[in-house]
Amino acid sequence: MNAVIDVEDVTVRRGQSLLLDRVDWTVDETDRWVVIGPNGAGKTTLMRIVSANLFPTSGRVRLLDQELGRVDVFELRPRIGVCSTAMTDQIPPQEPVGDVVMSAAYAIFGRWREDYLAVDRRRAELLMEALRVDHLSARRFGTLSEGERKRVQIARALMTDPELLILDEPTAGLDLAGRELLLETLADVASDPRSPASILVTHHVEEIPLGVTHALLLKAGRVVAAGPIAEALTAATMSQTFDLPLELGRRQGRWWAQAVSGPRPGSTDVRV
Numbered sequence: 001m002n003a004v005i006d007v008e009d010v011t012v013r014r015g016q017s018l019l020l021d022r023v024d025w026t027v028d029e030t031d032r033w034v035v036i037g038p039n040g041a042g043k044t045t046l047m048r049i050v051s052a053n054l055f056p057t058s059g060r061v062r063l064l065d066q067e068l069g070r071v072d073v074f075e076l077r078p079r080i081g082v083c084s085t086a087m088t089d090q091i092p093p094q095e096p097v098g099d100v101v102m103s104a105a106y107a108i109f110g111r112w113r114e115d116y117l118a119v120d121r122r123r124a125e126l127l128m129e130a131l132r133v134d135h136l137s138a139r140r141f142g143t144l145s146e147g148e149r150k151r152v153q154i155a156r157a158l159m160t161d162p163e164l165l166i167l168d169e170p171t172a173g174l175d176l177a178g179r180e181l182l183l184e185t186l187a188d189v190a191s192d193p194r195s196p197a198s199i200l201v202t203h204h205v206e207e208i209p210l211g212v213t214h215a216l217l218l219k220a221g222r223v224v225a226a227g228p229i230a231e232a233l234t235a236a237t238m239s240q241t242f243d244l245p246l247e248l249g250r251r252q253g254r255w256w257a258q259a260v261s262g263p264r265p266g267s268t269d270v271r272v
Contacts, residue, residue, distance in 0.1 A: 097128070
C-alpha cells in the first residue's frame with residue numbers, strides 16, 4: 001500500500017509560537033482520516049502543509065511520492081482536492097454552479113475564455129449528480145444555501161480526479177438538517193472505492209461520517225493519538241485532547257461525546 005502523505009518530525013514555528021511540534025503522520029491511499037482537536041491545536045497549519053501551501057520550519061514531508069521543497073508545488077497542488085470555508089470567499093457569487101465545478105479543471109475561480117472539452121463537461125455533470133446538486137447547475141453560486149454550497153465545493157474538489165481530498169470543517173455553519181444531509185453525502189464519498197484518500201477536519205465527533213477509517217487527535221501542535229479510529233478515538237484520548245473528562249460512544253456507527261456528569265438515562269449506547 002502506497003503512502004500519499006508521509007510527515008516526519010515536522011515542526012512549524014512563527015516567532016515565539018510553536019504551531020506544530022515534531023509531528024509524525026502517514027496516510028495511505030485507501031485511508032479516510034478525521035483530524036480532531038480544539039482551536040489552536042494546529043489542524044489548519046497541518047492541512048496547509050499537506051495541501052502543499054506551507055513549508056515546515058523543520059522536518060520532512062512527502063506528498064504523493066514527492067518531497068516538499070524538492071518539487072514544483074504548482075504541479076503538485078492540482079493533484080490535491082481541497083474544500084474549505086476560505087475557498088468559498090474566492091468563488092464569484094454570480095458564477096453558475098456548473099461553471100464553479102468545471103473551472104476547477106483550470107484551477108481558477110470564475111470562467112473567462114477557457115476551452116473545455118466534452119469530457120470535462122461530462123465529468124462535471126457526473127460529479128454534480130453524485131453530490132446531488134445537478135439540479136442546481138444553472139443557479140448562481142451566491143443564491144445557494146450553505147449546505148448546497150458545501151456539496152458544490154466537494155464536487156469542484158473532485159473535478160481534477162485528485163489523489164488526495166482535504167475537507168476542512170465542511171459542516172461549519174450548517175444547521176442540523178444541512179449537517180446530516182452533508183454527512184450522508186460524505187459517507188457515500190468515503191465508502192466509494194474509487195474515491196481518493198481523504199482527510200476531514202472537525203472539532204466535533206458528531207460530525208464524523210460513516211466510512212472514516214482513521215483518526216488523528218491534535219493538541220497544542222502535538223499528536224495525542226493517531227491510527228485506526230477505534231484505537232485512536234477513545235474517551236481517554238478525547239479527554240486529554242480537550243482537557244475535559246469526556247464520555248465517548250457510538251450509536252449506529254455514529255459517534256457522540258459529552259462531559260462526564262453521571263450515567264446517561266435510558267441510554268444503551270456503547271462507550272469506549
